[in-house]
Amino acid sequence: SQELEQSPQSLIVQEGKNLTINCTSSKTLYGLYWYKQKYGEGLIFLMMLQKGGEEKSHEKITAKLDEKKQQSSLHITASQPSHAGIYLCGADCNNFGNEKLTFGTGTRLTIIP
Amino acid sequence: EAGVAQSPRYKIIEKRQSVAFWCNPISGHATLYWYQQILGQGPKLLIQFQNNGVVDDSQLPKDRFSAERLKGVDSTLKIQPAKLEDSAVYLCASSSSRFVLETQYFGPGTRLLVL
Numbered sequence A: 001s002q003e004l005e006q007s008p009q010s011l012i013v014q015e016g017k018n019l020t021i022n023c024t025s026s027k028t029l030y031g032l033y034w035y036k037q038k039y040g041e042g043l044i045f046l047m048m049l050q051k052g053g054e055e056k057s058h059e060k061i062t063a064k065l066d067e068k069k070q071q072s073s074l075h076i077t078a079s080q081p082s083h084a085g086i087y088l089c090g091a092d093c094n095n096f097g098n099e100k101l102t103f104g105t106g107t108r109l110t111i112i113p
Numbered sequence B: 001e002a003g004v005a006q007s008p009r010y011k012i013i014e015k016r017q018s019v020a021f022w023c024n025p026i027s028g029h030a031t032l033y034w035y036q037q038i039l040g041q042g043p044k045l046l047i048q049f050q051n052n053g054v055v056d057d058s059q060l061p062k063d064r065f066s067a068e069r070l071k072g073v074d075s076t077l078k079i080q081p082a083k084l085e086d087s088a089v090y091l092c093a094s095s096s097s098r099f100v101l102e103t104q105y106f107g108p109g110t111r112l113l114v115l
Helices: none
Strands: A004-007 A010-014 A019-025 A031-037 A043-049 A055-058 A061-065 A071-076 A085-092 A101-103 A107-112 B005-007 B010-013 B019-024 B031-037 B044-050 B053-056 B065-068 B075-079 B088-095 B110-114
Touching: A004 A085, A010 A019, A019 A085, A019 A107, A031 A071, A043 A055, A043 A061, A071 A085, B005 B088, B010 B019, B019 B088, B019 B110, B031 B075, B044 B065, B044 B075, B075 B088
Parallel strands: A010 A107, B010 B110
Antiparallel strands: A004 A019, A019 A071, A031 A043, A031 A085, A055 A061, A061 A071, A085 A101, A085 A107, B005 B019, B019 B075, B031 B044, B031 B088, B044 B053, B065 B075, B088 B110
């Protein structure tokens, strides 16, 4: 079965610093989703990547899917307190388009003022 | 556009009791998902509906969990009887189609504590 490994598990960063979160799969990623979750809340959609080498940006967050489509990274530039939360990657496992997502265990991001 | 609605937001019950969660997806979304998220883990899919039919319930513990989506709109997830290990956040998500890669939008979740 598909497994997604996220690293690091937790990250403490000073406000204004850049950071990167990684999501690695043992199998080809046909669709890779990044979500953010705050404690006690649902998942907020950030970005979806589908093609090898694809890169998307929204505000200060950039996500990339490598050419082999087995790893994705999420990069935050000039972090702010509003970026704090748990970042989850979710992947489509089987390319049937039925959106059965498998999720990683998440990366907990803390921003220190 | 209204998001995915879930209720209740929190529920505390004793083991062996029953509990039900409700979800109303985004209007027009044909596909509805229920996920279980145990503390410190990523969400795990329990069941997926396409309109009012079940697409995938392979990870649903059918001896105690049941779900329905009778009119193809809102859905109910039930646990009967609950066990301690059922303590988790239950997330509902919806998407417009299951035949192409479409974004799943999540509700706020129901946090269940079984004592």
